[in-house]
Amino acid sequence: MPQQSGDTLQRAIQQLDPAQSDYALRCVEEILSAARRCGATDVHLQPTAASLEAKFRIDGVLLPVADLPAPAAANVVARLKVLAGLLTYHTDRPQEGRVRLPQDEIEMRVCTYPTLHGERVVVRLFAGAGRYKYFDDLGLPADAFGPLKRLLGETSGAILVSGPAGSGKTTTVYACLREIARASGGSRSIISIEDPVEAAVEGAAQSQVRPTAGLDLAAGLRFLMRQDPEVIMVGEIRDRATAEEALRASLTGHLVLSTFHAGSAAETVGRLSDMGIEPYVLRSGVLAIMNQRLLRRLCTCAEPSERPEDLLGLDVARARVPRGCEKCGGTGYRGRLLLAEMLPLTDGDLARAVLDRRDTKIIERMANDSGMIDRWGRARRAVEEGLTSPAEVRRVLGFSEKH
Ligand SMILES: [Zn+2]
Numbered sequence: 001m002p003q004q005s006g007d008t009l010q011r012a013i014q015q016l017d018p019a020q021s022d023y024a025l026r027c028v029e030e031i032l033s034a035a036r037r038c039g040a041t042d043v044h045l046q047p048t049a050a051s052l053e054a055k056f057r058i059d060g061v062l063l064p065v066a067d068l069p070a071p072a073a074a075n076v077v078a079r080l081k082v083l084a085g086l087l088t089y090h091t092d093r094p095q096e097g098r099v100r101l102p103q104d105e106i107e108m109r110v111c112t113y114p115t116l117h118g119e120r121v122v123v124r125l126f127a128g129a130g131r132y133k134y135f136d137d138l139g140l141p142a143d144a145f146g147p148l149k150r151l152l153g154e155t156s157g158a159i160l161v162s163g164p165a166g167s168g169k170t171t172t173v174y175a176c177l178r179e180i181a182r183a184s185g186g187s188r189s190i191i192s193i194e195d196p197v198e199a200a201v202e203g204a205a206q207s208q209v210r211p212t213a214g215l216d217l218a219a220g221l222r223f224l225m226r227q228d229p230e231v232i233m234v235g236e237i238r239d240r241a242t243a244e245e246a247l248r249a250s251l252t253g254h255l256v257l258s259t260f261h262a263g264s265a266a267e268t269v270g271r272l273s274d275m276g277i278e279p280y281v282l283r284s285g286v287l288a289i290m291n292q293r294l295l296r297r298l299c300t301c302a303e304p305s306e307r308p309e310d311l312l313g314l315d316v317a318r319a320r321v322p323r324g325c326e327k328c329g330g331t332g333y334r335g336r337l338l339l340a341e342m343l344p345l346t347d348g349d350l351a352r353a354v355l356d357r358r359d360t361k362i363i364e365r366m367a368n369d370s371g372m373i374d375r376w377g378r379a380r381r382a383v384e385e386g387l388t389s390p391a392e393v394r395r396v397l398g399f400s401e402k403h
Contacts, residue, residue, distance in 0.1 A: 008034065009030060009031065009034040009054070009065050009066045010065070010066040010067070012030045012034070013027055013030055013031075013066055013068060016030070018069060018071070018072055023072060023075070024072060024075035024076045024078065024079040025079055027068060027072065027076050027079075028076060028079045028080055028083070031043060031045075031054055031066070032101075032108075032123070034056075034065065035056055035123070035125060036125065038056065038058055039058060039059075040056035040057055040058050040125060041057050041058070041060075041124065041125055041166075042056070042057040042062075042122055042123065042124050042125070043055070043056055043057075043121075043122070043123040043125070044056075044057070044062065044120075044121075044122050045068075045073075045076065045077065045080075045120065045121040045122075045123075046115075046120050047070075047073050047077075047115060047117040047118035047119065047120060048070075048117055049070070049117055050070055051067040051068060051069060051070050051073070052067070052068040052069075052070065052072070052073035052076060052077075052118075053066075053067055053068075054066040054067070054068060059294075059296045059333060059335070059336050060166055060294055060296065060336070060396075061296070061331075063331075073117075073118055074091075074118060074119075077112065077118065077119045077121055080099075080110050080112075080121055080123065081095070081097070081110070081112060083099045083101075083110070084096075084097030084098060084099050084108075084109075084110035085097045085098075086110065086112065091114060091118070091119055092114050093114065094111065094112060094113045094114065095111070095112045096109065096110070096111045096112075097109075097110050098110070098196070099123075107125075107126045107198070107199070108123050108124060108125050108126065109123070109124040109126070109196070110122075110123050111123075111124075126198045126199060133171060133174075133175050134175055134178055134179070134182075135149065135152075135175045135176060135178065135179035137175070138171070138172060138175050138338060139337065139338040140338065140340055141340060141373070141378065143342065143371075143373065144290060144340045144341075144342040147288065147342060147344065148176070148288065148290065148342065149179065151287050151288055152176055152179055152180050152183070152255075153183065154255050154287060155230070155253060155254075155255060156250060156251070156252070156253045156254060156255060157250050157255060157256070157285060157286065157287035158246060158247060158250035158255075158256040158257070158258065158285050158286045158287060159176070159255070159256070159257050159258075159286075159287055159288055159289075159290070160237070160257075160258055160259070160260050160268060160286060160288075160289045160290070161173050161176075161257070161258070161259050161260070161289075161290050161291075161292065162259065162260040162261065162262040162264075162265060162267075162268040162289060162290065162291045162292075163259075163261075163262070163263075163291055163292045163293060164261065164262075164263060164293075165261070166294070167292050167293050167294055168292060168294045168336075168338065169259040169260075169292065170198055170235075170259060172290070172292065173233060173257050173258070173259055174198070174199060174201055176257055177190060177192070177201045177203075177204050177231070177233055177257065178201055178202070178203075180231055180255075181201065181202060181203030181204060182203075186203055188230045188231050189205075189227075189228055189229050189230045189231070190203060190204040190205065190229070190230070190231040190232075190233070191204065191205045191206075191207075191224050191227055191229040191231070191232055191233070192204055192205070192206040192207065192232070192233035192234070192235070193207055193208075193209065193217055193220035193221055193224055193232075193233075193234055193235065194206060194207070194208055194209070194233070194234075194235035195208065195209040195216075195217060195235045195236065196208050196209075196235075204231075204233070205227070206233075207220065207224070209235075216242075217234060217235065217236070217237075217238070217242045217245075218239070218241035218242045218244075218245050221234060221242065221245040221246060221249065222245060225249060229249075229254060230254060230255065231254070231255045231256075231257070232246075232249055232254050232255070232256045232257070233256075233257045233258065234246045234256065234257070234258040235258070235259065236258065236259045236260070236261070237258050237259070237260050237272075238261070239275070240275045240276050240277070243272060243275055243277050244277065246258055247277060247281050247282070247285040247286070250285040250286070251281070251284060251285050260272070260289075262291065263291075264291050264341065264360075264364060264374070264375065265289040265290065265291040265341050265342070265343035265364075265367070265372075265374075266343060266360045266361075266363040266364035266367060267291075267360050268289045268291065268343075269282060269289065269343075269345075269354055269360070269363055270359075270360040270363075273357060279354055279355045279356070279357055280355060282345070282354055283345065283351050283354050283355050286345050287344075287345065287346065288342060288343065288344045288345060288346075289342075289343045289345065290340055290341070290342050290343070291340070291341045291343070291375065292338055292339060292340045292341075293338075293339040293375055293379075293396050293397065294336045294337070294338060294339075294396070295336065295337045295339060295379070295382065295388045295392050295393065295396050296331075296333035296334075296335075296336055296337070296388065296392050297333060297334060297335040297336055297337045297387055297388060298320055298322060298332065298333060298334075298386065298387060298388055298389055298392075299322070299323075299324075299325060299327060299328035299331075299332055299333055299334040300325075300327070300334075301322075301323045301324060301325035301327065301328060301332065302320040302321060302322055302323055302332060302386065302389070303320060303321060303323050304318065304319070304320050304321075304386075305319055305320065305321045306318075310390060310391075311390050312390040312391060312393075312394050313399075314379075314380060314383060314390045314393060314394075315380060316380050316383045316384050316390070317384060318384055318386075319383050319384070319386075319389065319390050320383075320386040320389060321389050321390075321391070322389055322391070322392075332389075333392070337382060337387055337388055339375050339378040339379055339382065340378070341372060341373065341374045341375050341377075341378065342372065343363075343367050343372055344372075347370055349366060349370065350363065350366055350367060350370065353366055375397060376397065376401070379393040379397060
């Protein structure tokens with residue numbers, strides 16, 4: 001309930017006395033506990049000429065929640081820097097640190113950035129609102145759930161989860177690791193290299209990159225291979241070196257899971273190819289590519305709309321639009337919905353298209369012809385079922401593609 005949480009936070013802060021020496025400390029406590037209460041994934045503190053604006057990102061959307069008095073801004077920011085082990089006297093350079101408060105399990109990353117009116121801070125709450133889920137709770141559609149669950153039992157090959165930033169890729173990969181650990185009863189050796197480790201997964205040996213020690217994802221992967229792994233999780237494939245190491249592992253008897261930044265499953269193939277990964281490596285190494293998006297779910301207060309302009313050009317027969325009530329804090333949305341498209345690369349024609357370096361659009365069309373329901377198909381279905389609104393689909397998927 002974002003609006004209520006914002007009001008409560010603003011009130012709580014107003015009750016604090018700026019003259020007290022623990023003012024900044026108490027402000028930070030109030031902000032972080034409010035953020036946890038309403039399941040925010042990020043806290044933004046933006047200094048302006050007049051105040052320090054606090055905003056929360058909830059369900060992917062940034063909402064203003066409180067204004068702190070300008071004279072206190074530097075102390076509030078300094079308090080967060082102390083928590084994150086950053087150097088408070090450096091205010092002219094970006095810094096990054098991590099916090100884990102003793103009273104909770106939530107790990108946070110604090111990033112500062114110097115701006116015109118002082119340091120801006122973004123706090124990422126890694127496990128806010130139970131974001132770390134089990135495989136069965138991800139909300140995958142049946143035609144992705146079954147095949148993906150089966151692939152988690154494979155002993156070699158790569159499963160790539162792609163999507164833009166904030167689409168829940170890491171949550172999915174962690175849920176897959178938990179499922180592998182559960183299903184094998186601890187009998188499979190699961191090792192990860194991540195940047196950073198966002199949550200602990202029971203049954204997996206997780207490690208984090210240390211760039212200053214020369215341990216990046218690709219180097220980490222090479223060391224990890226000597227740890228007798230069976231299942232390998234690579235936080236994200238961002239460059240050719242990591243892609244090559246990950247796919248080499250997938251071709252030599254390891255199940256590899258990783259995330260990749262791409263707009264669609266077919267685009268993932270194209271971008272890996274552009275990175276210099278040979279088509280035959282993709283063809284033999286990659287078992288499946290999933291692409292996903294998170295859309296806000298309409299609250300029960302949503303109402304049906306007959307107006308063509310509410311459909312925003314989507315090819316749907318009917319839709320519901322957000323209204324806003326007390327339960328959803330006036331936003332019209334509550335919770336999120338996972339849209340997933342699953343591209344299996346084991347299909348004969350598709351595999352050949354990958355080998356022939358066919359264009360992304362052609363691969364997507366072939367995948368759709370062979371039964372893949374792409375993100376647009378899922379989105380249209382979700383709109384017609386009244387789960388989300390056309391406006392939310394456009395917010396997340398954009399207007400650039402015709403649908
Ligand atoms: Zn509502």
